[in-house]
Amino acid sequence: MSKKQEIALALHEIGAVKFGEFTLKSGIVSPIYIDLRLLISYPKVLKLISEAMVEMAKELTFDVIAGIPYTALPIATAISIDQDWPMVYARKEVKDYGTKKKLEGVFKEGDTALIIDDLITTGGSKFETIEPFEASGLKITDFLVLVDREQGGGRLLEEKGFKLHSVIGINELLDILHENGKIDDQSYKKSKDFIAATQV
Numbered sequence: 292m293s294k295k296q297e298i299a300l301a302l303h304e305i306g307a308v309k310f311g312e313f314t315l316k317s318g319i320v321s322p323i324y325i326d327l328r329l330l331i332s333y334p335k336v337l338k339l340i341s342e343a344m345v346e347m348a349k350e351l352t353f354d355v356i357a358g359i360p361y362t363a364l365p366i367a368t369a370i371s372i373d374q375d376w377p378m379v380y381a382r383k384e385v386k387d388y389g390t391k392k393k394l395e396g397v398f399k400e401g402d403t404a405l406i407i408d409d410l411i412t413t414g415g416s417k418f419e420t421i422e423p424f425e426a427s428g429l430k431i432t433d434f435l436v437l438v439d440r441e442q443g444g445g446r447l448l449e450e451k452g453f454k455l456h457s458v459i460g461i462n463e464l465l466d467i468l469h470e471n472g473k474i475d476d477q478s479y480k481k482s483k484d485f486i487a488a489t490q491v
Contacts, residue, residue: 294343295459298437299467301336305329308468310478317413317442319489323461323482325438327409331365340437341369343458344407348374351433351456353405355379355398359420366437367407379404381423393423400428408436411455414444418451438464442489461486 302308306329313324330337344366348356358367358380371378379396398404404424411417411434421431434448439457448455462483469479 294339294346295463296467296471298339298343298459299464300471300473301333301339302327302464303468303473305333305336308464310474310482315412316416319412319442322478322485323465325410325440325461325464327362327366327437330362337365337369340458341366341373344435344437345370345374347456347458348376348405348435351405351435352403353433354402355396355404355429357381357404357406357424357429357431359406359408362409363407366409370407379424379429381420394427394429398427398429402429404429404431406431406434408434410438410440411436411444411448411457412440412442414447414455417444417448417453441486 307326309324309326310322311324313321315321330340348370355377356367356371358364358378360380360383364380367378370376377397379394379398381394382392406421408420417434424431431453433454433456435456437458439445439455439460441460441462445455465479465482468474
């Protein structure tokens, strides 16, 4: 079994791939939802995912990894511990006491940060994500995500000079689940049609 198959089946098994009607951050109503917040309760699946992301990260050049709160923080932490790679993260809420820092972790101005995130849809929110890193003097060239929802995110990043790397695309994920009898024909077709119709 390939690593992608293993990940797709594991995500389905823990209930991280849901079918129904879900409003995404972008406002799009989707028949499929991928909830990777569950990963913190399944260390073996988290380890499987971090190993797959490490394989891809080893092909890239960076000084620190940057985990995106909240869902990707456990993934980035697992990668950091596994590879002894230093990690930073941007606060969602900046405190008005103590150091009042936007960014946590140790880095030098001019260091390159590899952005680690759970998934990408249209890519719009990724620019808000990287603002505090760039404002603090870090360079961003690559984004590494677990799932690409294949709704234009990769192309948008590329247009802005960034490169997207994903472990698995949503079409591959659906194909694996369907081939292994994990989803019925109706859910499979509805999800595939939705992805095709909303691809940018």
